[in-house]
Amino acid sequence: MNQESLSQIFINACLVNNFVLAYFLGICPFLGVSGKLGTATKMGGAVMFVMLISSICAYGIHALLVAVDAEFLQLISYIVVIASTVQLVEMFIKKMSPALFKALGIFLPLITTNCAILGLALFQTNKGYDFIQSIVYALGAGAGFTLALVLIAGFREQLEYAEVPKVIRGTILTLVIAGIMSLTFMGFSGLGTQ
Amino acid sequence: MSSGTNHTEAKSTDEFIKGLWKENPVFVQVLGMCPVLAVSNTAENALAMGLATAFVLLMSNTLVSLLRNFIPKEVRIASFILIIATFVTITDYAIQAISVDLHKSLGAFISLIVVNCLILSRAEAFASKNTLGKSILDALGMGLGFLFALFCLGAVREILGNGTFFGLALFPDTFQEWIVMILPAGGFFTLALWLLIFNLIKQRKEATA
Amino acid sequence: MIQEAVKSSSNSFIMLRAMVGIGVLCGFLIVVAYEGTLPRVQRLKAEALEAAIFNVIPGTTQTKTFNWDGESFTPAKAGDSPLVYAGFSDSGELAGVAIEASGQGYADIIRILYGYDPERQQIIGFYVLESKETPGLGDKIEKDQHFLDNFTAMDVSLTDAGEIANAIIPVKSGAKQHAWEVDGITGATISSRAIGNILAESTAEWIPRIFNHKSAFKQGNQ
Numbered sequence: 001m002n003q004e005s006l007s008q009i010f011i012n013a014c015l016v017n018n019f020v021l022a023y024f025l026g027i028c029p030f031l032g033v034s035g036k037l038g039t040a041t042k043m044g045g046a047v048m049f050v051m052l053i054s055s056i057c058a059y060g061i062h063a064l065l066v067a068v069d070a071e072f073l074q075l076i077s078y079i080v081v082i083a084s085t086v087q088l089v090e091m092f093i094k095k096m097s098p099a100l101f102k103a104l105g106i107f108l109p110l111i112t113t114n115c116a117i118l119g120l121a122l123f124q125t126n127k128g129y130d131f132i133q134s135i136v137y138a139l140g141a142g143a144g145f146t147l148a149l150v151l152i153a154g155f156r157e158q159l160e161y162a163e164v165p166k167v168i169r170g171t172i173l174t175l176v177i178a179g180i181m182s183l184t185f186m187g188f189s190g191l192g193t194q
Numbered sequence: 195m196s197s198g199t200n201h202t203e204a205k206s207t208d209e210f211i212k213g214l215w216k217e218n219p220v221f222v223q224v225l226g227m228c229p230v231l232a233v234s235n236t237a238e239n240a241l242a243m244g245l246a247t248a249f250v251l252l253m254s255n256t257l258v259s260l261l262r263n264f265i266p267k268e269v270r271i272a273s274f275i276l277i278i279a280t281f282v283t284i285t286d287y288a289i290q291a292i293s294v295d296l297h298k299s300l301g302a303f304i305s306l307i308v309v310n311c312l313i314l315s316r317a318e319a320f321a322s323k324n325t326l327g328k329s330i331l332d333a334l335g336m337g338l339g340f341l342f343a344l345f346c347l348g349a350v351r352e353i354l355g356n357g358t359f360f361g362l363a364l365f366p367d368t369f370q371e372w373i374v375m376i377l378p379a380g381g382f383f384t385l386a387l388w389l390l391i392f393n394l395i396k397q398r399k400e401a402t403a
Numbered sequence: 404m405i406q407e408a409v410k411s412s413s414n415s416f417i418m419l420r421a422m423v424g425i426g427v428l429c430g431f432l433i434v435v436a437y438e439g440t441l442p443r444v445q446r447l448k449a450e451a452l453e454a455a456i457f458n459v460i461p462g463t464t465q466t467k468t469f470n471w472d473g474e475s476f477t478p479a480k481a482g483d484s485p486l487v488y489a490g491f492s493d494s495g496e497l498a499g500v501a502i503e504a505s506g507q508g509y510a511d512i513i514r515i516l517y518g519y520d521p522e523r524q525q526i527i528g529f530y531v532l533e534s535k536e537t538p539g540l541g542d543k544i545e546k547d548q549h550f551l552d553n554f555t556a557m558d559v560s561l562t563d564a565g566e567i568a569n570a571i572i573p574v575k576s577g578a579k580q581h582a583w584e585v586d587g588i589t590g591a592t593i594s595s596r597a598i599g600n601i602l603a604e605s606t607a608e609w610i611p612r613i614f615n616h617k618s619a620f621k622q623g624n625q
Binding site: 235261264265266268269272273276277279280281283284287288290291293294295298355356371373376377 | 414417418421422424425426428429432433436437439440441443444447448450451533537538539540
């Protein structure tokens with residue numbers, strides 16, 4: 001059981017322990033699609049959406065596995081259920097709202113293997129969050145992911161026009177910016193304490 | 195026949211060597227970043243994570259290669275993920291049985307080996323198309339390359355950030371630790387540094403060639 | 404047309420066969436690994452917990468787990484919670500009770516274990532089970548001897564009304580004057596204050612409970 005307040009969970013997941021900058025989860029899309037501000041925003045939205053869904057799924061699976069005393073199947077069932085849920089959601093959105101599908105479409109399959117999603121499911125189980133706490137945790141983590149992605153995309157767009165030595169362009173430059181951002185985000189630490 | 199075996203032998207060593215240097219999964223392909231950055235704060239953690247990943251990679255490559263004619267194309271990704279998740283679960287229990295402390299310091303990142311793009315990409319790009327022997331060599335090469343990269347990061351971060359190497363103090367007491375190196379930010383900086391070194395070597399080679 | 408149908412049905416049969424085959428194989432491997440490691444994992448975990456209990460209750464040689472069911476302490480069965488751990492000396496006397504507590508630290512939740520001696524009405528030991536505090540700064544709460552000395556004889560005596568006479572309060576480094584104050588650490592102000600607050604909250608709930616039922620722990624060992 002965990003007695004953290006909801007606002008504490010949100011702030012922790014979003015700022016203090018930002019998934020990208022403190023736990024290094026979801027680094028692949030972070031390095032990959034953080035070049036353009038527009039794409040970064042959409043990607044962030046898609047991740048937040050999938051996080052919310054997989055958080056609910058993970059909560060259900062965990063309850064089920066505990067009930068039948070088969071917790072050793074946790075990892076394998078999380079990954080299978082999350083992957084297939086994303087697939088179902090993708091088909092559902094395609095049917096129901098082609099416009100939304102167009103906006104998110106390309107990113108949904110990419111997200112399945114995003115470690116932030118599985119990480120979220122595992123962390124919420126480890127921390128023993130209840131249903132509402134899990135949802136708030138997912139929202140916080142998603143918001144934090146989007147924030148980090150959008151911020152770094154902004155930096156990178158500006159740096160396009162800067163004269164940077166050729167050898168550090170691309171990944172290296174992004175990593176250095178991420179490092180500095182990670183230091184900056186440390187300033188948020190202690191927000192949750194009285 | 196002799197020339198044939200020679201030929202394949204030369205090729206097999208290639209499969210092994212390429213993962214270590216030319217196609218190093220971390221420094222060249224930039225794959226599997228989460229564990230690289232997250233658990234490389236000490237040399238010991240880095241080594242343990244590297245070994246765990248290499249083991250999963252070896253086992254999944256072996257099984258995928260054995261079953262490559264049995265798995266239909268349509269469900270191959272799902273099958274690969276199932277196989278990988280199985281070996282990750284096994285590794286998770288094995289590490290718990292070895293040491294509770296080690297399991298605690300690696301935490302959820304053992305489970306996250308499942309989504310390490312390196313393993314899935316080797317299964318998809320190599321093991322599902324090649325013979326068992328070659329797949330094992332490929333896995334060993336890539337696994338050791340990954341281990342090597344993680345160890346490089348872990349060693350630098352532990353030596354500078356904690357003044358120790360595998361827990362042994364290296365410097366006199368007057369040494370002021372660079373705490374930033376153990377923090378998440380240090381992971382980003384150290385990786386950037388190693389990538390820079392690799393890029394410079396590559397650039398120099400190209401210039402001389 | 405018919406051939407195509409046959410082909411597609413045999414295709415899905417192959418797919419099904421592959422998925423079921425792999426599923427069975429994977430399930431088998433996982434169960435074998437789980438069953439194979441379970442005894443050792445459980446032993447190691449129990450040993451680690453026992454070591455932590457020995458750490459917070461000096462002089463303990465045996466431990467026993469108790470469950471609080473809302474009214475009294477009873478020997479714990481599997482799946483019970485919340486739990487406390489009683490430590491007994493060689494002669495079978497109660498040396499203290501170890502209680503787990505957690506709360507928000509600087510970076511993430513901190514989980515601690517502390518020992519309480521109902522006879523002396525003091526906290527007699529303290530151990531950090533889990534923390535992600537900043538290395539080199541906040542993690543001094545685990546290593547700083549001066550800070551840990553706070554918890555070798557911390558006063559948590561009860562008033563006649565059954566409440567803690569002086570609630571535990573964190574104070575600035577060097578400002579400690581009473582046995583119920585937690586002397587902070589310079590450079591780890593928030594982390595050390597968090598420990599004080601976690602302890603204050605947990606002791607207010609658990610200490611009166613344990614003190615009033617301390618006979619339960621003695622009976623439990625016989």
